[in-house]
Amino acid sequence: MEKLSATExxxxxxxxxxxxxxxxxxxxxxxxxxxxxxxxxFEPDSYNRGKYRSALYNLHVILPQLVKRDDETKKFFPTQKLRKDSVLITIPSMDELKEHFGKLKAVKYEELAAKELTKTEIKEEQEKIYESKLPDNEEMISMLKILLIRKKVVDLTNHIKESGILELLNITPNETKHISFDEYEAIFRLKIQIEALDMYRKLIDTEKL
Structure with a gap:
């Protein structure tokens, strides 16, 4: 089988x-x-694992001769060259891919288990094994940063929900007499920021990002 990384x-x-x-x-x-x-x-993406997102988010930058992107609509468009030469783009058959990546997974499981890693850690390590070569460092670092932001937003919104603070921030007119105008304004802005975080969380959950 032609040696190709999962990303390719x-x-x-x-x-x-x-x-x-x-x-x-x-x-x-x-x-x-x-x-x-x-x-x-390859498993579909989750909020903290994005093999497909990582491979495709900048497709138009990596292959500008084949792909164009409209930033306003977030649509990818095939160039004339891609439409003409698409038959020349080949990948191994599904059976070959299953055999190749399945062997990598099986061979490495015992080796990783011997390190006394948890099943989750083993799975994460296996994801790395799937890649025969990595993207350039700048691209990898950028993607990891975005994934980390998403993870932190999920953690933060979970904590905020458990705390019940959003309900407490619904200040009634009668309650405003106990606080200064500056404090009231700060509470109002905090509520808006929490609601913005919640909107971002919903985008992550529906994987529209």
Whole structure:
């Protein structure tokens, strides 16, 4: 089998899909369709693991001769070159991919288990093994930072919800007499910020980012 990283396989499959949509496809739809095609090989993304997001979010930057992106609509569009040459973009068969990545997973499980890692840690390590080569450091660091932000937002919104502070911030007119105008304004702004965090959390949960 041709030696390809998981990232390269995901990108090639996405290009094959995009080539038949001259009217363009939203980044979320392209990711979803690619996940559907390759879901048996690579697990779909979760909020803290984004193999597909990492591979596709800057597809137009990595392959500008094949992909264009409209920043306003967040749609990817195939170039004439991609539509013309899409038949030349190949990936191994599903059976070959299952055999190759399945062997990597099986061979490394015992080796990782011997290190007394938890099942979650083993799974995370196996995700790394799937990549025969990594993106450049700047790209990797940028993506990891975004994933970390999302994780922290989830943790923070969970804590805020458990604390019940949002309900307490609904100050009645009668209660305002006990606080200064500056404190009232600060409470009002805090409520807006918490609501903004909650909106971001909902985007993460529905994986629209």
């Amino acid at each position: 396989i995901i990108r090639r499959k996405a290009l094959q899909i995009l080539a038949v949509y001259p009217e363009g496809v939203s980044s979320a739809s392209l990711k979803a369709m690619t996940e559907k095609e390759l879901g048996e090989i």
